[in-house]
Amino acid sequence: MSEHVETVAPATLSERLGDRINPLVVKEIRQGLRTRVFWVCFGLMLLACVLLSLMAYADVKDGGYRARGNTYFFAYFVCLGLVHFFVIPYSAYRSLAREREDETWVLLALTGLGPRRILRGKVTSFLAQAALYASAVGPFLLFSYYLNGIDLPTILIVLVLGAAWLVFLTVLGVCAATLADGRLGRAFVHFLVLGMLAGGVAQGLGGAFALGEGGSRLMREKEFFYVIGIALWLMLSYGWLLFEAAAARLSLVTEDYSRGPRRALVVQVLVSAGVVAALWWSQGQNREVATAAGVVGCLHLTLSGLFVISDVDGQARALRATTRAWSLFRPGAVRGFRLMVLMIAGWSFFCAVLGWNSDDTRNNWRSLTYVIFAAAAYPILYFAVAILVGRMPRSDRMSSPAAVRVLFVSLAGLGSVLPPLLALLVDEKADNGLINLLNPIVGLVAFGQHEYSKDEPKMTVELLYFLCGVAALAAFAADRTLVEREQRVHAS
Amino acid sequence: MSLLQVKGLRRDYGALRAVDDVTFELEAGTILGFIGPNGAGKSTTMRIIATLDTPTAGEVLLDGQSVVDSPDKARPLIGYMPDRYGTYDDVTVWEFLDFFARAYGLKGAVRHKRVASVMEFTGLNPLKDKLTSALSKGMKQRVALGRTLLHDPKLLILDEPADGLDPRARIELRELLRALADQGKAVLISSHILTELAEICDTCAIIEQGKLLATGKVADLLAQSQLGTGTELVMRLAAVAEGEAAYERAERVLLEQPRVGQVSRETGQLRVRLELEQGATREQVDEAAARLLAALVGAGVPVCAFSHRELNLEDAFMTVTKGRVA
Numbered sequence A: 001m002s003e004h005v006e007t008v009a010p011a012t013l014s015e016r017l018g019d020r021i022n023p024l025v026v027k028e029i030r031q032g033l034r035t036r037v038f039w040v041c042f043g044l045m046l047l048a049c050v051l052l053s054l055m056a057y058a059d060v061k062d063g064g065y066r067a068r069g070n071t072y073f074f075a076y077f078v079c080l081g082l083v084h085f086f087v088i089p090y091s092a093y094r095s096l097a098r099e100r101e102d103e104t105w106v107l108l109a110l111t112g113l114g115p116r117r118i119l120r121g122k123v124t125s126f127l128a129q130a131a132l133y134a135s136a137v138g139p140f141l142l143f144s145y146y147l148n149g150i151d152l153p154t155i156l157i158v159l160v161l162g163a164a165w166l167v168f169l170t171v172l173g174v175c176a177a178t179l180a181d182g183r184l185g186r187a188f189v190h191f192l193v194l195g196m197l198a199g200g201v202a203q204g205l206g207g208a209f210a211l212g213e214g215g216s217r218l219m220r221e222k223e224f225f226y227v228i229g230i231a232l233w234l235m236l237s238y239g240w241l242l243f244e245a246a247a248a249r250l251s252l253v254t255e256d257y258s259r260g261p262r263r264a265l266v267v268q269v270l271v272s273a274g275v276v277a278a279l280w281w282s283q284g285q286n287r288e289v290a291t292a293a294g295v296v297g298c299l300h301l302t303l304s305g306l307f308v309i310s311d312v313d314g315q316a317r318a319l320r321a322t323t324r325a326w327s328l329f330r331p332g333a334v335r336g337f338r339l340m341v342l343m344i345a346g347w348s349f350f351c352a353v354l355g356w357n358s359d360d361t362r363n364n365w366r367s368l369t370y371v372i373f374a375a376a377a378y379p380i381l382y383f384a385v386a387i388l389v390g391r392m393p394r395s396d397r398m399s400s401p402a403a404v405r406v407l408f409v410s411l412a413g414l415g416s417v418l419p420p421l422l423a424l425l426v427d428e429k430a431d432n433g434l435i436n437l438l439n440p441i442v443g444l445v446a447f448g449q450h451e452y453s454k455d456e457p458k459m460t461v462e463l464l465y466f467l468c469g470v471a472a473l474a475a476f477a478a479d480r481t482l483v484e485r486e487q488r489v490h491a492s
Numbered sequence B: 001m002s003l004l005q006v007k008g009l010r011r012d013y014g015a016l017r018a019v020d021d022v023t024f025e026l027e028a029g030t031i032l033g034f035i036g037p038n039g040a041g042k043s044t045t046m047r048i049i050a051t052l053d054t055p056t057a058g059e060v061l062l063d064g065q066s067v068v069d070s071p072d073k074a075r076p077l078i079g080y081m082p083d084r085y086g087t088y089d090d091v092t093v094w095e096f097l098d099f100f101a102r103a104y105g106l107k108g109a110v111r112h113k114r115v116a117s118v119m120e121f122t123g124l125n126p127l128k129d130k131l132t133s134a135l136s137k138g139m140k141q142r143v144a145l146g147r148t149l150l151h152d153p154k155l156l157i158l159d160e161p162a163d164g165l166d167p168r169a170r171i172e173l174r175e176l177l178r179a180l181a182d183q184g185k186a187v188l189i190s191s192h193i194l195t196e197l198a199e200i201c202d203t204c205a206i207i208e209q210g211k212l213l214a215t216g217k218v219a220d221l222l223a224q225s226q227l228g229t230g231t232e233l234v235m236r237l238a239a240v241a242e243g244e245a246a247y248e249r250a251e252r253v254l255l256e257q258p259r260v261g262q263v264s265r266e267t268g269q270l271r272v273r274l275e276l277e278q279g280a281t282r283e284q285v286d287e288a289a290a291r292l293l294a295a296l297v298g299a300g301v302p303v304c305a306f307s308h309r310e311l312n313l314e315d316a317f318m319t320v321t322k323g324r325v326a
Helices: A013-020 A023-032 A036-060 A069-101 A104-110 A115-145 A152-176 A183-218 A222-250 A259-282 A287-309 A333-356 A365-391 A401-425 A442-447 A461-491 B042-049 B071-077 B093-103 B108-121 B137-149 B167-182 B194-200 B218-224 B244-256 B282-298 B313-320
Strands: B004-013 B016-026 B031-035 B057-062 B078-081 B155-159 B186-190 B203-208 B211-216 B231-237 B260-266 B269-274 B303-310
Touching (some): A013 B108, A023 B093, A036 A069, A036 A115, A069 A104, A069 A115, A069 A152, A069 A183, A104 A115, A104 B078, A115 A152, A115 A222, A152 A183, A152 A222, A222 A259, A259 A287, A259 A333, A287 A333, A287 A365, A287 A401, A333 A461, A365 A442, A401 A442, B004 B042, B016 B203, B031 B042, B031 B194, B031 B313, B042 B057, B042 B186, B071 B078, B078 B137, B093 B108, B093 B137, B108 B137, B137 B155, B137 B167, B167 B186, B167 B194, B194 B313, B203 B218, B203 B313, B211 B218, B218 B313, B231 B244, B231 B282, B244 B260, B244 B282, B269 B282, B282 B303
Parallel strands (some): B031 B203, B078 B155, B155 B186
Antiparallel strands (some): B004 B016, B004 B057, B203 B211, B231 B269, B231 B303, B260 B269
């Protein structure tokens, strides 16, 4: 049994092609086509489309011109959308969740396929099933064009956006399946996924309805294509980020699990920088574009960064030899924290540069610049404080990744609520700038405010320097703490 | 050099030390039984060897290579079967094995032949087109074993493979494992069914609270656990009027005799452990037993049943472990 077979007949072309396909795709499609869900959904969807077509025929058979295409297009799209935006992502979620519940995931991980290839196989197989559904509905969608009332570019745009939405929701489902381990957590995630997908269906169908009704009119607007482009970019880039995050969560500790999500985040931010620069340029070098991008970008980096900075301390022995001091994509909280500090600071600096080079000479230009820096300083400060509280004590009680995230949210919450209360206690206004200097919400708003009566920003530049200085000191202390903990973990 | 060398393995989960300085070796072509109560650290040790976890300290060498430093190189040499069989619904036996063969990178005709040979070895050919969800537990376990063999690993790590199997399936599993060991594969197996392990394992390792308490052949374990040569006499007294006093008299008489190690009373039986020389023959054991019986009868102890029992792995396990968990 253990002997290797040395002499084998040459493989046929189909076999060679079959060998090149991701094994997960083969397995999932074999499994998927045997499930009752597939055939029931496929049958019902096809039946609904046929019935709708008969209705359409009855509706237009007298030969008079009626613009019914958009209505029937949407009706057909509802049939497809329910499957694409709910059944497929939910099946993808269940498929991976079962792999984890049944612990078959471990067996897959040991084959050497790697989590990214396994996830890619999962997503691809469900997209292949989605393509089968789409192939059935495709002729009906095209048929709606002949019913008048909808043009081909609109159909194309709806299908492209629908496909991107399908990919995003499928990846979201797969990512959600990696979230919880315990039974209670899994039940919670299950309901969360159902809720998210219900929302996804509503959004997808709502968008399709809006485009179907007013697509040809909207297409005459210049901004329409910007919106479409940004929507596509957001769906695909967040889909990629979620995919990499899921792969990281499923990786073994001996694997370089952090490289994928951190690289995806950096690429997303770099491309977004290009998009923001292009938008800023096209809008006549508008300072408000730079400020809005600065604040929104920092908010996005805060949410994503929360998962990066709360990585575990140190890394598996197998990875240490090839990790350099500035290998920021490698596992370990210290490198995650440094990466996020650099990215947040870099993003804020980039947006500030755009702001400085803006053409408009409004009075509030200083406030608009201050708020960009403040938007970077607050997350850095609260990241650092959460790390210091969670990981500076020698006890490991609050040092887990989840504990650090909870600490961040709690501290940011306290930092937002307590200063206004304190201000009221000392008979000051709740939004007093000085008392709310470290308040991530009121403080940020205050830095963006301009007092037109005095023609100066509400917050002085010295307060901004102070905030940035505190954030820098806290970041330094957090960095040292993480370095010390990593050394301790590696020494043991 | 041993195929598998585990040296000073330690695994901490926060304040909990799940595995504490575990050291053992496993030769190619042998079966090592890993025994311990629930929560003893068996599965954690096995997961570390299978590259699914990393140790806090210590080293695992497989074929001379560090599993901890080079897990990617170690994985092709390891076949791991967790305590759950891990089969898929809506997939036939052949499709299941074919999928894993693809996942292991086997291509074309090589893959087909490999799957066929594994199915033949595990006796799954008649079930080729049956859905795995429709299989019995024993058959699912065979499918899982077949999966671990697809890439022809040198080391098999089987976590509780006999759990929940009926006697027939257990015997069949035992035969399969023996055949694999005869092919030169090293097998590391954990089980709660100690009689099962005693029959198939060349060596055993007893672990409790993360610590390896004893390791070696069953006879060595008995020696390490100070159970003597492995012979115990079991006797029952007739229900006479004196009752309890008869047992006390019997104990007194027995303890006066030479070569009597320990006397205990359990559920109406007296158990006497003999202290004979290492390598005592059957005749010597019989002679010592006959002398004891004569002494008891001579003292008027109403013996109505008298037999001797070989000490086994279960006795060693019960003596060495205390039933604590880490």
